[in-house]
Amino acid sequence: MNFVHIAHAISYGDGASGQVIAMDKMFREMGLDSCIYAGKFDPKLGAGIKLFDEYRYKSGDIPIFHFSTGTSFVNKILQLPIPIVLYYHNITPAEHFAGIAWGSYFSARKGRRQLLQLREKTAFAWAASEYSRQELAEYGFRQTSVMPIIVDFTEYESVGQDATIVDRFRDGKINILFVGRVTPHKKQEDIIRVLFYYKRFIDSNVRLVLVGGQKESYVSGLRSLIGELGLENDVVFSGKVSFEELCTYYKVADVFVCMSEHEGFCIPLVEASYFDLPVFAFSAAAIPFTMGNSGVLFERKDYPVVAEAIRLLAGDSQTRQKIISAQRKRVADFGVEKIRQGVEKDLTAIKNLLLW
């Protein structure tokens, strides 16, 4: 029995790609045969990853297809001679991209259609969150289970910190942080509005740091909003960052604010919790499932309420500590050991379904 992880693309710093690599590693540690094939991959991650065009099915192979966006690569999966296991990261609803990023819009629409095609090919499906698992069930997938994104905390323990970031951001200002691609469904514009209220009505000694790669058409809209609100000196776009830089941003931040309207899991929520940042998040898609009974969740978007809640809850040291303690407990649910226990049960079901 050989688990073959297959992905359309594997790139550095991408959550879905990270999960492919982490699952492969976990399977090997469990004593299982496991390998990775990808349609394309970042050469930096090259060791052990092979091009999918070189893949030839062998008896005993169990293909696990990692699916997160619409792509013609799916046709190759549909042509495999046996049923597959699907790992579903979720697909952002296309309407978030309309008028801003048409390429992403059409990929998302295609992805939803392909999800239906993959249903017939799938014997067992894993989802990154209960939110995504419910979506699979609505699409008619019969055998489904949740395998959360694996976060290897040992990597965070050993990383150093970037002195330039520490010097720049440990200056006495309150640092509000969000980590994630600057893209329409993550709604960075709403965090900018929260910042505007906070700065004007609560404390002017504040800034917003937006960490993540950028979608230019959306960023230009954000920049014009920032200009209209007079926040040119208060919002920092980091662009794509190294792992060391990412961890340093978490260390220098005071609160983590997420107004995203679609997440299949949202690794930064777990990372922020790991770094003891109180999380304030809009309760959308997988976010309440990832946070569990921890952090501060809002059921509606009301910028003044979010800003005043940050003042009230993060500003009070006792409450802040309670939030951080609950988040620490939640983080433990995403460690490799905990996830492995759940996976072992699922593997028995998969073997029964696929190895006849």
Place this chain on the structure above:
Amino acid sequence: MRILVNGQELTTADYNDIESKIQAAKETDLVAWNKLYLPLQIGWFNKLRHYLGLREKKV
């Protein structure tokens, strides 16, 4: 709206605190307050949508 802190709803006293601060802020500077709701204008599609008075989907 409901605010959950570690899975528990905020106390009435906390809701009242937030509400009173917001009311005071609104009365302090209504011009700044209104700026909170400036539309984000990106791309011709959204500009057209805004021009036609079609609002973005409310969450």
